[in-house]
Amino acid sequence: MKRKIIHIDEDTCDGCGECIPECPEGAIQIIDGKARLVSDLFCDGLGACLGSCPNDAITIEEREAEPYDERLVMERIVEGGPSLIEAHLRHLKDHGATDYLQEAVSYLEENGINVPTITGGKAHACAGTCPGREARTLETTEGQERAASTTSRLGHWPVQLHLLSPLAPYFKEADVLLVADCVAYALAGFHDRFLAGKSIAIACPKLDSNKDAYIEKLRLMINEAKINTLTVIKMEVPCCSGIVRLAQEAASRASRKVPIKSITVSIRGEIIEEKWI
The missing domain is CATH 3.40.50 (Rossmann fold)
Known part of the structure; x- marks a missing residue:
């Protein structure tokens, strides 16, 4: 289906993190110095984060997207490297999305990609989920x-x-x-x-x-x-x-x-x- 979702221009983004508190779903995190959409799954496309970006690096795009297909999401996530993979898995865990977490882990295992350990404590507040929104x-x-x-x-x-x-x-x-x-x-x-x-x-x-x-x-x-x-x-x-x-x-x-x-x-x-x- 075709739906609205945010797009982050990594060339324009300076990693200031102003967008993090404005994301209702906790779907944006600072990874390797850049704002990243860690999961299509939780981005509702409302664009609450747009006005907070001082560099106008965030826009809304409309593209074809399978309805919350975790394996398709993982195909894009793995391109961002180990840090983004770990952030995505933690994002699923923090939201209580255990079924999708298992799908993501299975995808990594089937493709011979290292599965990071996410059983420890929560990440830093600027890279994790707001406690008030955590499932x-x-x-x-x-x-x-x-x-x-x-x-x-x-x-x-x-x-x-x-x-x-x-x-x-x-x-x-x-x-x-x-x-x-x-x-x-x-x-x-x-x-x-x-x-x-x-x-x-x-x-x-x-x-x-x-x-x-x-x-x-x-x-x-x-x-x-x-x-x-x-x-x-x-x-x-x-x-x-x-x-x-x-x-x-x-x-x-x-x-x-x-x-x-x-x-x-x-x-x-x-x-x-x-x-x-």
């Missing part, structure tokens, strides 16, 4: 299960739709919640009633920008992560209805069909409507 799986202890009414049911991180990867392991064949970010403040018992056992993405349909990127991420969840169901929970206020339209538009662009439920919450924290759409 993690959170587990509940037995004691916490018994105290369910006061226990968080959050099973992964990040949760903001702009930051998360739609192909993270916790979305694969999962029941997914798409939730307006005010809902959890209004709805008492949200964790136990709705979040337990599910994966979640939150968004604000009024204040968030780049809605097309949200639609594309939801489409990838449906098509590539093969989510099981999508439940959209929104507030009753008119400006919140846009989150349902995001889900419907993503479903219309997807080749798979997935059941979608819409739940509306009043500002008093009551469920006032629940329906399949």
Whole structure:
């Protein structure tokens, strides 16, 4: 498929690193003195990094790209040498993309390329993943299960739709919640009633920008992560209805069909409507 993705002019780049904090997916790192896109897999093509480059070395290009084919990504990564290979593998590990990490390692082994050790600590902050965006799986202890009414049911991180990867392991064949970010403040018992056992993405349909990127991420969840169901929970206020339209538009662009439920919450924290759409 043809999609937008960043391109870095290595001749113009001076390795200042100003673009690193602006990359929502942590897909850019400074390798051998130059900014490098370490993974097509996590670049959403939004271009948040463009304005931060003092030398205008970063642009958006549109090119044919197989949908997140890790082996095709590795063909390009190995051309950058050992440092870029190691950075890419660490990038996959930090995002919890274990399936793609295994594919990358298998590719290296099959082609007789040394597999770097990435089991140690994290890389320097300027060459690693922002802790606030790092994908993690959170587990509940037995004691916490018994105290369910006061226990968080959050099973992964990040949760903001702009930051998360739609192909993270916790979305694969999962029941997914798409939730307006005010809902959890209004709805008492949200964790136990709705979040337990599910994966979640939150968004604000009024204040968030780049809605097309949200639609594309939801489409990838449906098509590539093969989510099981999508439940959209929104507030009753008119400006919140846009989150349902995001889900419907993503479903219309997807080749798979997935059941979608819409739940509306009043500002008093009551469920006032629940329906399949």
